[in-house]
Amino acid sequence: MSSLKEAIACPICDQTLTKVPPDCKQCQNYFRNEVTKMPLSLVDLTPERVKREIDHGVETKPLRTELFRLPIISWLYERILPPIWAMGLRNLGGIDIEFRQCVEFFGQDLRVVADISCGTGMISRRLALLQRCEQIIALDYSETMLGQLQQQMQLEGISPQQITIIRGDVGALPFAPNSLDAVYSGAAMHCWPDATTGIRNIYQALRSGGKLFATTFLQPLPSIVFRFFTPDELQQIAIAAGFEPDCVQVETRGVYGTIKCIK
Template sequence: MDKNKKAMSSLEEAIACPVCQKTLTTAPSDCNQCQNYFRQEVTKMPLAPVDLTPAQVKDGVDVVNFQPLRTELFRLPIISFLYERILPPIWAMGLRNRGGMDTEFQQCIEFFGQNLGTVADISCGTGIFARRLALLQQCQQIIALDYSETMLGQLQQQMQRDGILPSQITIIRGDITALPFAPNSLDAVYSGAAIHCWPDATTGVRNIYQALSSGGKLFATTFLQPLPSIIFRFFTADELQQIAITAGFHPDCVQVETRGVYGTLKCIK
């Protein structure tokens, strides 16, 4: 099997309908649950983005107020436009990590290790991590998922600027509370500075746990208390660890590192 066919095969086994829970290889040709939307939508992969949010799969239309403000905020075109133009320099000054995304990417790659299979960048934003991973060319398949269609639009533009082919990153609009992945289908998941934006952190981490294969790894970062939970939901380091354990990770396989108000969660299934 050549490289492209092998990558497509792994996609067919990994991506699942958030409604009927079937993959492309198991979805019926006539599905009463998702009205065949899933099978039709995934034919776009990997050359075009697919929308696998539950609302879209069920009704064919988006629900504007489906998520809390901390999630919906990132769908605003102005936010997605400024996301990569404003935030990285601020992160690099130390708000996120000393060295910003360069440091975070290196830490994540060291944690993931070599010879990666299927890796998902969940809550990818403009795909800063996914694009770096594609340029590294050390994994079989990269999936970039976000709820914001405007963020994913920026991702496509940045891929063109970086010279990354559409076939190198599969782009999915998805919902962290109903991830479109089959159980045990992902080798690693990265989620950068995102948990505080999710509708429900425990549900999100649980869904990631279920999607990871045995030995699969999660590297997630988020801002922490004492930042006030006004729009975003911030946690303590202990709460973050408990979320991972409640989601299914064994306590011995959960590590939380903090630097100021920034936390890194490392888990192994």
């Protein structure tokens, strides 16, 4: 595995473009049309967007997810947070240190790598500039965060061919099973509607030997808008997703936690 077309699947019927199930004509038609737009434009593979083609329903997510769709939050995100993180709130030294740790953990054998809940793509863009992966997929639920990613790519001279951008939901990922070599998911689990489902979906999308590097904020930060975890909960979530206990490593630094897992 795997070419991009083999990796990307309909979030409703889980079929890739190579298989068209007879009982799923509508979502496959939407899915097929959307995928033809890649990589030049952002494609929307959230389950509700695909379902809208079928039943015209609208689904809303919790505030911790919806918040990031506000244009002002997306605009401010990368303009305000990196210097605050660099003071020590997010790893020691901020996003550059996190990128180094992640790349070190992933190693060399990287064909298809996904940055899930990529936000403005701080790690996807660094991966693209590193030129070590064949395919980089940046996925987020927020179309406005992905808009910022597109703008940043233009500014940094990263072409659309270097990063495939997908609007998607970690609760119903648009990837075929065993199709990804590595997944990075930074500072995101506390924003998801259901972290257990998210990590389980990532586990299924990873190939055997595939790696997950995920970070999140921890208790005692209070779970008012976001859902913060204990280190023990992170371990349990990874094991419940399918990772073997001795292939799960949880590291903490203050209220910041990192999970490294190998499938």
